[in-house]
Amino acid sequence: MNSIVPKKTNLIIISVISLTILSIFCGVSRSHPHVFIVNRIKIVFDDKGLAGFNIHWKFDEMFAGMIAGDYDKNQNGFLEKNEIVLIEKEAFSYLANYNYFTFIKIGEKPFKVKFIQNFSAILNNNKLSYKFFVPCHVTATNNFKNITVAVYDPSYYSAIFFAEKNPAALDNSEAFEVRTAIKEDESTSIYYDMINPWALFLNFRIKQ
Incomplete structure (x- = not known):
């Protein structure tokens, strides 16, 4: 016993x-991720300071094929204006519920992305890209303003990576002193707290 x-x-x-x-x-x-996205950000300035961010996503071939199959109605390998409108309505606009996967902090304060502008979808040689503009107005001063932009899917259904080459660029920044870095955002974790999404860290001020 x-x-x-x-x-x-x-x-x-x-x-x-x-x-x-x-x-x-x-x-x-x-x-685990089902969609894979390569991300690029263009930081756009106006005469007062930061105006917002042009976001460029390039998708994996499987997702591109799904979108092409559903929305390239005439199967010509390109997306016409009416097809792009339908993609935005049915396959993109719902991301408003998730901040358009674009999580911005001004200093330490979260900035809610309530809308985007200038959405476009491009299908070329079976490769799919989305482009859109996220308005985010921050007036420049003599002191540095600190902005963080992390692009990720909180559910991790989509894995979003910064491009290895030219992940970030500046537009109309001549009047400002600008510093940028891309690294893990240790203040944020997803996927059972196992992953820190990478983010763009932006500092800018009026050029001295």
Whole structure:
């Protein structure tokens, strides 16, 4: 009898561990990325300071094929204006519920992305890109203003990466002193707190 007890105990322990690992694995497998996006940001200035961000997404071939199959109605390999309008309505506008995957902080204060402008979708040689402008007006002063722009899907259904080449660019920035860096945003974590999304860290002021 005494020899049977540890065997049962071991079996229970093994079963509990196995179920725990299985439940973790199932949770992770449901959330792993299905869409892959390469991200570029152009930082746009006006005469007062920061005007906003032009966002450029390039999608993986599988997602591009799905969009082409659903919205390239005449199957000519290009997207006409009416097809782009439909893509924005049915396959993009819902991202308003998720900040358009564009999470901005001015200093430490979150900035809500309530709308975007100038959406376009481009299909060329079976490659799909989205472009859109995120207005974010911050007046320049003699002191540096600090802005953080992290582009990510909180659910991690889409994995978004900065492009290896030319991930960020400046537009109309001549009147300002601008510093930029792209690195992990350690203040934010997603995917069971295992991933820190990468972000654009922007500092700017009136040129001295």
